[in-house]
Amino acid sequence: MFILVNLKAYPCDPVEVATAARDVAEESDVRIAVSPQAADLRRVADTGVETWAQHVDPNDYGSHTGSTLAEAVSEAGAEGTLVNHSEKRMKLADIDGSVRAAERAGLETCVCANNPAQIGAVAALGPDSVAVEPPELIGGDDSVASADPDIVRDAVEAAANVDEDVEVFCGAGISTGDDVEAAGDLGATGILLASGVAKADDPRAALEDLVEPL
Numbered sequence: 001m002f003i004l005v006n007l008k009a010y011p012c013d014p015v016e017v018a019t020a021a022r023d024v025a026e027e028s029d030v031r032i033a034v035s036p037q038a039a040d041l042r043r044v045a046d047t048g049v050e051t052w053a054q055h056v057d058p059n060d061y062g063s064h065t066g067s068t069l070a071e072a073v074s075e076a077g078a079e080g081t082l083v084n085h086s087e088k089r090m091k092l093a094d095i096d097g098s099v100r101a102a103e104r105a106g107l108e109t110c111v112c113a114n115n116p117a118q119i120g121a122v123a124a125l126g127p128d129s130v131a132v133e134p135p136e137l138i139g140g141d142d143s144v145a146s147a148d149p150d151i152v153r154d155a156v157e158a159a160a161n162v163d164e165d166v167e168v169f170c171g172a173g174i175s176t177g178d179d180v181e182a183a184g185d186l187g188a189t190g191i192l193l194a195s196g197v198a199k200a201d202d203p204r205a206a207l208e209d210l211v212e213p214l
């Protein structure tokens with residue numbers, strides 16, 4: 001199971017979370033990555049934790065002021081990137097462009113989607129993974145795995161119908177090891193979570209709890 005911790009724009013200390021994630025990953029032998037703000041990528045990558053960007057734009061080098069260039073986040077230490085997060089929605093053509101840009105830069109890709117139908121559509125673009133996240137559960141206390149298990153099962157099926165090589169992650173409201181275990185039982189091979197760690201009083205303890213059953 002892969003645990004991808006998205007720090008969004010939460011006012012946490014990205015280096016503190018990254019250091020804890022690095023240590024918990026080493027101690028548990030569970031793959032854990034941290035996805036900070038673009039401006040914090042280098043500091044987070046320097047801790048040694050696997051580091052992901054929250055977004056890359058579809059453009060190449062050139063006159064694209066304000067863009068997040070895939071090559072630049074790779075140079076800053078990112079090994080992967082989210083694309084089309086629910087809070088950073090994109091048109092399908094731009095999702096395709098961002099996946100291609102990420103591949104060009106050697107970044108692993110996880111394309112997010114709201115529901116199983118969208119999961120099928122974005123799986124067809126050939127990312128490494130997709131992540132299903134019902135927007136109404138994001139940032140809440142109810143785990144998608146218990147509040148809406150069918151959306152995870154159906155997303156796994158939708159992706160497999162398009163491309164069996166695309167991994168399926170799920171996210172929204174996941175904060176405990178029991179939630180992670182339940183998501184795995186539904187067929188997810190990764191977890192995308194944010195508030196359960198980024199807003200925790202003790203991020204290290206929250207991470208330890210997440211990996212405990214794995």
Ligand SMILES: O=C[C@H](O)COP(=O)(O)O
Nearest residue numbers: 006139172173193194195
């Ligand atoms: O990127 C993470 C997801 O949007 C889930 O966020 P959450 O764990 O705060 O519900």
